[in-house]
Every structure is written in C-alpha cells, then in structure tokens.
Amino acid sequence: MIEKKINRRTALRNFLFIAGGSLILPACFRESGKASIALSNITVSEKDEELLAALVETLIPATDTPGGRELLLHLFVLKMVDDCHNPDEQRAFSEGLSSFAGWSVRELGGDYADADQERRLALLSRVEESGNGAIKQFMGITKRRTIQGYMNSQYVMTNLVKYELIPGRYNGYAAAT
Amino acid sequence: MANIAVDSVKERTFDAIVIGSGASGGWAAKEFTEKGMKTLVLERGRDVAHVKDYPTTNLYPYELEHRGETTYKDKQANPIANRCYAYKEDTAHFFVKDDEHPYIQETDFDWIRGYQVGGKTLLWARQTQRWSEYDFEGPARDGFAVDWPIRYRDIAPWYSHVERFVGIAGNRDGLTTLPDGEFLPAYPLNAAEDHFRQAVAKHYSGRHVISARCAHLSKPQPIHIQQGRVQCQNRTLCQRGCPFGGYFSSNASTIPWAQKTGNLTLRPFSVAHSILYDKEIGKATGVRVVDTRTKETIDFFAKVIFVNASTLNTNLILLNSVSDRFPNGLGNDNGLLGKYIAFHNYTARISAEYDGLLQYKTDGRNPAGGGYIPNFRNVQRQETGFLRGWAAAFGASRHEQRNTEGAGVALKEDLLKPTLSNWRIHSHMMAETIPKESNRVWLDTDKKDAWGVPLLHIAVEYDDSDWERRQDYYDQMREMYETAGFTNIRTSDDNRRPGNDIHEMGGVRMGHDPKTSLLNKWNQLHHCKNVYVTDGACMTSTATQNPTLTYMALTARAVDHAMQELKKGNL
Structure with missing residues (x-):
C-alpha cells in the first residue's frame, strides 16, 4: 500500500538529515522575513520562499500522494540554484523570481500564493507571453529542478518509482510489456 | 596503520619496497608477501580500508545533498577533476583536487589521479582485455617506437594467473585479436546489442561484437570467497567502492590478501621523493619518503624496489632520483626518460536508434556496460593510410521517457507514467596513439610542490594520425550501424583533452636496447637492475585495450x- 501522506515533521527531518543538519530552522525560530534555509549566493525572502512553495505545489500538486510543497521541493530548488548554478543563472533566477512576483500580482490582482490552482496553472501557461526573459529562465530552472527533486525524492523513490540500490540481476531480454 | 618506528636503519629496512598501491602496486604487494618477502608499500595518500572507508556506498540518490551533482564552487576549483566522467558528488572524495598536486600544462592535459590506498582501482572502468600477438608485434612491424622485448607467449601465463585471482567476466570468443582468458560467465548482450552482433557477423569477416570483458564476479570462485568478495550485485555504483567486493580493487583484493600474510607494512601519507642509489654497489638501496603529515624526510631500504606510482608519477620519481652516476634521473643514460608518453584517443562517439525488437527491454543493470568491438584495422597487414587501429565500446538501452511539458495534476501523472524509448545505440572510440619523443614530461628546475618535489611539466598532444583514425571509426561504425538497420545515426566529436582517457602510458619504456629504452624485458631498469617499473610507465606502445590487466600481469x-x-644473488 502506498503511504498517502508523510507529515511535514518527517519530511523536514529527512531534509535535515540530507542537508547535513544545519540548514533548516523551524519557521518559529527563523529570523523574520528570511528564507528558512541558509543560502550563500542568492538572497531569498520569506515571501519569495512562499511564492516558490506555491509554484512547486502548482507544478506538482498534492493529490492522493504528496505534492511539491509537502516534499519541500521549493527548498530543493533553492539549494540547487544556490550551490550548483553559476552566478549568471543565479542572477536570472533571482530577477525572474522577483519579476514573476510582480507580474503575477498584476495578472491575478493578488499574490500568486493566494490564487487557486486553476488560476495559478492558467498563469503558468502564459509565461511565454510575459515577454520577460528572466521570468522564462526562472521558470525553466524552477521546473527542471522541481521535477528532478520530485523524481529523486525519498517519497517517490520508495513508493512510486522504486529505486533499487541492489538489483542483483541483469536481463537483456526482459519482456517489454 | 602500523605504527612505524623510524629511529633505526634496521626498522626501516625491508625485503622489498613497492611505491604505490593501485592495480600494479597492489599486485606487487600480493606477490611479494605471498612469497615471504617483508614488503613495504608506500602510498602517498590516505588509507582507504575496504567497506569501512566507502562513506557513500550505500546512499540512495535522495541522500546525496545535490543528488550527485558537483557544485559550481567545486567545478570552479577543480576543472580538471570535474572533466572526468566518474567525478561526481558521491565519488569526489577518491579524486585528487586540482590544487592538491599541481603540475604545469605545456599543452592541455587532464591528469586524473586517485591518491589513496587502492589508487584508481576504486575508480576504474573495470574493462579488462588481453593484448594479442598483433599488439606486441605492432611497433616492430610498423616501424614506430621500439620493438617490444616480449611477445604474447611471454605474458599469457601471467594473464591467466592474474585473471583467476581478479575474476574476469567474459566469453571465450576465440579471437586472435583478443585472446581468451580464464573467464567467469560473461554478462550477456541485450536484445539490440545481440542484434548488432549478428548483423556485423553476417556482413563482415574479421569484425566482431562481443560481451565486454570486465573485472566483475559474475560467479565467484573459492579464490574470490577467500578474499572476502562475493557476487557482483549489479549496482553499477562501483566508483563509490563496493561493499560486496563485486569488482576488483586493490582495497577489496590484493591489499587485504597481502595483509593476511603478515608480511605487509602499508605506509600511507608517504610521498616517494626519490630512489636512493649507491654507485659503489651499482644498485638502488631504498626510497626517500616525505611524510605528508609531518613533512619529515625518511629513508627506507630494501633489496628490490618496484615503482608503481602511476605512469606520470613513476616518471616523476625516476626523474627526481638524481645522483653522481645518474644526473638526469635514475637509469636515464640515453635521455629518453619521460619521453614517448602515449595514451588512448577517446574523442569520438556515434549514436543511433533502433526501432526493432521492441518486445524486449533490459531489467537490472549490466556492470560490463554492454559490448566491445576489438580492433579489426591493420591487423594482418597495413591496409589504411594511418598506422594501427581502434577498438570501440558499444551499448544499447531503452530509456524511460517522461512528458514534462505540462503542469499540475497532468504533469504529476505524466512523470509517473513513463514510456519506453526505442533502443538508443551508443558507442565510443578507444584508439591507439603512436608514442612520440615530443610527447613528454620533465621536471621544473625551480617550482616545487608542498613536499619539496619538483613540479612536473606535461606536453602531450594528439597528432594528425589521431584524426585519421577517428574518421575511420566514424565511417566504419556508420556503415556497420546502417547494416544493422539503425537510424538517426549521429557522430559527435568529444573534444576531451589528452589525459582524460586516464590511460597515459610510457616514459620508461621497455625494449631490447639500453640505448633506446629504459627497461629490459623483465621490467628492470637496464642500468639499475634492482628497480622494476611495472605500471603504465613501462609501456612501449598502447594498443587499443584497456591497459590495467596488462600492468597487473x-x-x-x-x-x-x-x-x-x-635467489641467484643477482639483485
């Protein structure tokens, strides 16, 4: 049976374990207005983080299995952008994030995070029309890293698309059913 | 690590000293200690104990902070290491970082190194093919380098000796270009690879597609169980170190074996500075070591010294072993030490698709990687405009394809419902290169590393014949792909630098004549018989095979x- 929910505490603990222990502060301890993970190269506010959480949840929403927010994919995106992308991409990500925030307020008449899934999805489908290169690049990075984080999450790898650490076999003529 | 007292010469005296603990050094240690020789193995890096020191070996992808990617900061700090295909977040701790041991690139050269007990045996691609008679005859027949002082029959029994202990998976293919060995069962070709094998066999005589031969325990024998190794579990996470000992490494095999004899003293953190020579007795007496933790210089002594420091470091140590008798480096009367460095040209790839046999897919993972095409060019006689030839790695796989276009529930569903692609066909070239005097290494006269050893200059380049061999690879492989009904055939230059193949060889080449070579047919320095060089530095030519098996033999x-x-009292 598929475990339908993992609670946020478990997810956080897993992320803590993965990230080496020092990165995450529970929201109640965090310095007001800052992102919840330590970042060295990009500056992200609490509000930016909330927008990103809404975006990963829009891309991969909770259904009968956890969605992007619960799997902390927004934090994964931030971690990867902060550590693995070059300064140009980091700049584009930050600019795009900020531009996307402004663009979405103009288009939606309020914060992206406050809109319902239907309106959020509709806006994402119009990113190309935004005519803003930074937004496009930001969305490209965010989507790629969200998908990567999802497919490589413990939840997916243990419940949905199982990763075998020790296959113990090779068959070059397996039936492709 | 044994606590080594260094306060008396006696305690610093052994029967044999082996510099290096990689594939060839590990074998020297095993053989010497089994024969009762008190053996000191010097390793410049840290100890890596089998299983215990494989920190990432059992990590799931989600337990790696960056899911296997190296960081931007790491890429900036270590461009050389990052260009190696095996350098990733889960393996980086087994690679030398760029600033750890600098060298001077006269020409672009990626020197990929593993400084730890086990050396690069933790990281190697584990492909193991015997050389053939044609390969040993090559230089003499074609008039390049110098004649190899040995032939296939000289090394054949030693290939067998090594293969039985290492464990090599392969088929007895009966090819004169790639002699059979002492094999464990091969990893079979998959449906599309097998189709290619049949198509090539049908259309060409003298061209063969075989299961790649590799140092994996497909079916362990008692000798492997005695080493504490068990069957390969098809993880293909080899470069993290294998807790099963499923593939051969010094760490899993030769080093613990040597330790069990009670005759091994393993000394990590020991940079070999130079080999000590006594002109009165006409022999080497020992090795000068710099302890990397204390920076202390310590001399160790032995009757016989094996230099297995990896090709370029072996060159470096010998060049730095200067004395009144050998002002230009140990055994270097002819001035050829450090010259005729060669490598393998890996700069070509060819891919395609196959839309047949879609009723099959693969299940599990193949540690051998797929198929291998032994060299078929210029084998019996010279038939092309270039000398020698190329071998090729070959494989086929079906990828899980996911539609990532959408967003929301549709995207989520698409991600979890992959479809299988057609067979994706891939190959890369492994071409012989011709040793040249201009491809060489030498010591800087001023600049030294952190241990007081001169920095190495490296000037190793491709030549025009390398591009002719590459064009032939493209042309022939394309034709063979077409013959098999593959489509969407694409060639791609892989502009990797020399060195990135990690098959650097030569500089201390074997030969008959002391005037034109450094080593005799037993791998002894012509002019200092108790020093043997049996790593890649000894190679007279490169052939096309992955070289490690030959170094071990x-x-x-x-x-x-x-x-x-x-025994005869000659050393």
Missing part, C-alpha cells in the same frame, strides 16, 4: 623474475 611476471634473481 607484467607486475606478477616481474615479481616472479625478481624472486629468481634474488
């Missing part, structure tokens, strides 16, 4: 020779 053969010479 030459090492076992040389130890046997050294033991006989010691």
